[in-house]
Amino acid sequence: MPDPASPGSLPIVAFIGGGNMARSLVGGLLAAGADPAAVRVADPSADARAALASDFGVATFESAADAVDGAEAWVFAVKPQVMRAVCTELAAVAQQARPLVVSIAAGITSAQLDRWLGGGLAVVRTMPNTPALLGAGVTGLYANPRVDAAGRARAEGLLASAGATVWIDDEALMDAVTGTSGSGPAYVFLLAEAMEEAAIAEGLAADAARTLVRHTILGAARMLVESGEPPTELRRRVTSPGGTTQAAIEAFEAGDLRGLVARAVRAATRRGGELSAAND
Ligand SMILES: NC(=O)C1=CN([C@@H]2O[C@H](COP(=O)(O)OP(=O)(O)OC[C@H]3O[C@@H](n4cnc5c(N)ncnc54)[C@H](OP(=O)(O)O)[C@@H]3O)[C@@H](O)[C@H]2O)C=CC1
Numbered sequence: 001m002p003d004p005a006s007p008g009s010l011p012i013v014a015f016i017g018g019g020n021m022a023r024s025l026v027g028g029l030l031a032a033g034a035d036p037a038a039v040r041v042a043d044p045s046a047d048a049r050a051a052l053a054s055d056f057g058v059a060t061f062e063s064a065a066d067a068v069d070g071a072e073a074w075v076f077a078v079k080p081q082v083m084r085a086v087c088t089e090l091a092a093v094a095q096q097a098r099p100l101v102v103s104i105a106a107g108i109t110s111a112q113l114d115r116w117l118g119g120g121l122a123v124v125r126t127m128p129n130t131p132a133l134l135g136a137g138v139t140g141l142y143a144n145p146r147v148d149a150a151g152r153a154r155a156e157g158l159l160a161s162a163g164a165t166v167w168i169d170d171e172a173l174m175d176a177v178t179g180t181s182g183s184g185p186a187y188v189f190l191l192a193e194a195m196e197e198a199a200i201a202e203g204l205a206a207d208a209a210r211t212l213v214r215h216t217i218l219g220a221a222r223m224l225v226e227s228g229e230p231p232t233e234l235r236r237r238v239t240s241p242g243g244t245t246q247a248a249i250e251a252f253e254a255g256d257l258r259g260l261v262a263r264a265v266r267a268a269t270r271r272g273g274e275l276s277a278a279n280d
């Protein structure tokens with residue numbers, strides 16, 4: 001009996017959309033041992049298809065209908081703006097095939113996906129992030145009531161090779177997942193940009209600033225994950241009373257960094273709801 005959570009024993013999975021995130025997920029799946037013969041990707045771009053085929057050895061298709069033929073899991077990896085059209089085109093096939101539907105799109109709800117695909121389907125709405133490319137991502141997953149235990153295990157198996165997974169029981173919170181971890185890598189990259197610029201403004205050479213900042217973020221992230229200790233405690237150990245870090249933290253707090261981050265996450269979270277409404 002194959003283990004449905006193991007990528008090596010996945011049923012045939014079709015990715016509809018072969019862009020940035022699909023590439024990350026396909027790469028992660030194969031790195032975790034999935035058979036390239038069990039992975040298909042549909043994308044309208046001949047260049048994207050050629051790159052996917054040569055990089056990963058997966059079968060590629062111009063037409064989504066051809067890619068999903070015989071696939072038990074369909075992963076929708078297109079932009080929210082085209083999701084309705086893409087689903088509607090596949091609705092008749094979906095009603096016959098009854099696949100496990102997995103979406104990685106921001107904002108688009110499981111009810112919308114189900115409705116556009118004709119209704120009554122098992123749908124898992126997920127939100128991965130780009131470090132999936134390194135197997136260092138994190139994905140939030142929500143399953144609609146039609147998804148059984150095997151479907152959950154299958155969806156988790158598809159995303160687990162991209163990194164950690166977190167099940168979310170209340171779909172209304174999936175936009176907050178997007179605003180936290182889906183978009184989150186960009187927040188860290190923005191911090192890196194700002195720190196590099198500040199370091200250069202203090203007189204450091206650009207290459208020195210780049211190395212100092214990148215390895216500071218890498219080291220701090222590893223400490224966060226590997227120590228399991230709360231960030232407040234890790235920060236306390238860097239902050240000598242009356243020392244340099246305290247001076248910097250006071251500047252951050254005076255500038256309301258926490259409030260700014262809260263407003264940014266709120267903006268991303270709200271945008272998820274807007275993407276859902278605007279593309280219904
Ligand atoms: N980028 C990120 O960090 C994250 C993105 N997401 C979600 O992932 C989804 C994809 O994003 P991303 O990979 O960044 O976007 P991309 O634009 O890189 O990928 C989408 C791909 O879908 C293709 N496409 C368009 N129409 C069809 C169709 N009818 N059939 C098959 N493929 C089609 C596009 O081709 P073409 O360009 O030629 O139109 C493109 O290659 C989005 O819904 C996004 O919300 C989720 C988490 C993180």
Ligand SMILES: O=C(O)[C@@H]1CCC=N1
Nearest residue numbers: 105106178182183184
């Ligand atoms: O910016 C976006 O809409 C997508 C979803 C999460 C990350 N990128």
